[in-house]
Amino acid sequence: MASSKMITCGPCQQGKVNTSADICCYNCDEGLCSTCFSLHERLKLTHDHETIDIQTYKPSFGSNKTECDTHRQQLRLYCPSHLMPCCDECISKGHSKCTGIKSLANVVDQTKIEKSKKSVEKDITSILQLLDKMANNKSENIQRGEQQYQIIKESISKIRKEINKHLDQLEKKIYKEADTIWGLEKSKLTGFIVEIEEKRKSLKEMQEDLHAVKVHTSTLQSFLGIHQIDQQVHRCIQHVEEKNKAVREVDIKIKQNDEIQHIFRKMQSLISLGEVKVDETEITFTKETSVNRGAQVESQEQPKINKMTMNTETKIQTNLTDISFSYIPI
Known part of the structure; x- marks a missing residue:
């Protein structure tokens, strides 16, 4: 795979000249232009180095730098205490108290790359x-957590349902009590009205009988007839007067349980x-x-x-x- 980033010739760059590299040397870890590569092949120290054409060269990962990022100097030394390559300035400023400072080249030569x-x-x-x-x-x-979250929601919903269920039961109970009591009172009122209607009917019949007196009867019969009707009216008056004393108006009300107000106050303070x-x-x-x-x-x-x-x-x-x-x- 060809590199997407242009690689410059290392030796040319040392001479302040930017030249595009044609060859890459794995041993030197730098690019070479065609001119520098020719010299590279003739030198005794570098003639056996492994090289590759720039078009097929695959760069190593970005941290393979031979220069110190901080001081821009060549990495030449190695600190065994911190297990890191250093430049001369790194040693003088940050590793002056470290012992056993070695040459980076010697450390590289002694390193078992495959084992490393x-x-x-x-x-x-x-x-x-x-x-x-x-x-x-x-x-x-x-x-x-999702399961626990659902369990929490279900537990709250269960509490709400239990509260609603209990309130529904209390509601049905009070409705039943109201239905029973009102049914009884309504029956009494209805019976009273029926009884009044019966008295009214009797009085009208008495009135009709009174109108018939003297029509086809003697004076004695008329007297006895009026007397009999008078006795009936008198008994009816006594009955009505007794009923009138017993007449009561009925109101259906509910006496609220004192605990409800206590519960309401508790609910309002419940946060x-x-x-x-x-x-x-x-x-x-x-x-x-x-x-x-x-x-x-x-x-x-x-x-x-x-x-x-x-x-x-x-x-x-x-x-x-x-x-x-x-x-x-x-």
């Missing part, structure tokens, strides 16, 4: 596995049906990684130490928070 790649690859794989565990945990936490709480539980994932990255470099000065550190592994703990939702009724 395998070690880094192992760390990358381990971190990827750890990230997968963390992501899966959070995905499961989301699913569990919540409960509390939605988040419980956090710390969980730990582990990953295996190299104890000492310096073990990638097999120095002839410290063979025993390197052998020990290369065969040793440690577990690095990563703490996450597992979240659960719960509903606490008030």
